[in-house]
Ligand code: SF4
């Protein structure tokens with residue numbers, strides 16, 4: 515399920531998706547994001563912390579990352 519409206523400018527400063535601890539580190543979301551908004555942390559695959567971060571100034575809320583994640587690890591934020 516994608517988000518309704520792309521967010522740009524001032525609205526894009528609000529984080530629209532969040533990667534949860536369910537992430538298995540497959541990398542599909544990084545390759546899919548058209549805005550290159552998802553970045554890995556050091557030790558991102560299995561260190562127990564937030565595995566990936568989403569850059570709020572790049573994410574438009576298109577929802578494409580949530581579509582490709584095989585384990586439904588990316589949550590859409592209100
Ligand atoms: S919602 Fe779209 S722009 Fe934001 S991180 Fe996911 S794929 Fe990238």
Ligand code: SF4
Pocket residue numbers: 533536537538539540541542543544582583584585586587588
């Ligand atoms: S697509 Fe899902 S499992 Fe794969 S790296 Fe992204 S959040 Fe993690």
